[in-house]
Amino acid sequence: MLSDNGNRTNVLAIGLMLLVTADLVLALIPGLIGVAVGVLLWGLHMGFSQGLLSALVADTAPPELRGTAFGMLNLMTGVALLAASIIAGTLWDAVGPQATFLAGAGFATVALLGLVLSRGRLAMYRAT
Numbered sequence: 001m002l003s004d005n006g007n008r009t010n011v012l013a014i015g016l017m018l019l020v021t022a023d024l025v026l027a028l029i030p031g032l033i034g035v036a037v038g039v040l041l042w043g044l045h046m047g048f049s050q051g052l053l054s055a056l057v058a059d060t061a062p063p064e065l066r067g068t069a070f071g072m073l074n075l076m077t078g079v080a081l082l083a084a085s086i087i088a089g090t091l092w093d094a095v096g097p098q099a100t101f102l103a104g105a106g107f108a109t110v111a112l113l114g115l116v117l118s119r120g121r122l123a124m125y126r127a128t
Contacts, residue, residue, distance in 0.1 A: 008056055009119055015048030016112040020105045027101035038101075053077075 022041035025034055061069035072081065084107075091100040 008052060008059070009115060011048055012052055012056070013112060013115055014107055015045050015052065016115065018042075019049060019108040020112065022107035023108060024100045025106065028100045058109035 022038050022045055024039035024043060028034070029037065054070070056071045057073050058066065065109050087103065088100045091103055
């Protein structure tokens with residue numbers, strides 16, 4: 001509802017900030033409280049971002065290429081999840097869970113910075 005009535009990149013930015021916060025909570029707050037708050041924040045991140053990615057593809061892809069664009073979104077999502085799982089598992093085994101979540105927060109921060117830097121390009125695509 002927020003992305004339908006507002007700026008989608010702002011909603012995505014909020015989702016990324018929630019992911020950074022969730023990862024930091026999971027890394028730094030011990031015990032069940034940390035897990036509960038981290039999972040709650042992670043769930044909010046998913047709510048803010050998952051449907052939104054499809055909406056952004058629909059907004060930016062030409063009508064004749066939307067099927068291809070959604071196929072590429074799903075392919076790239078799968079590749080990214082595979083890479084993230086390998087990196088997370090390696091970090092978890094080599095350094096521990098805290099490093100895994102701190103790395104996740106770092107990757108999400110890089111994604112957020114990329115979003116902020118690319119806002120002008122996203123606005124340009126929406127206008128055409």
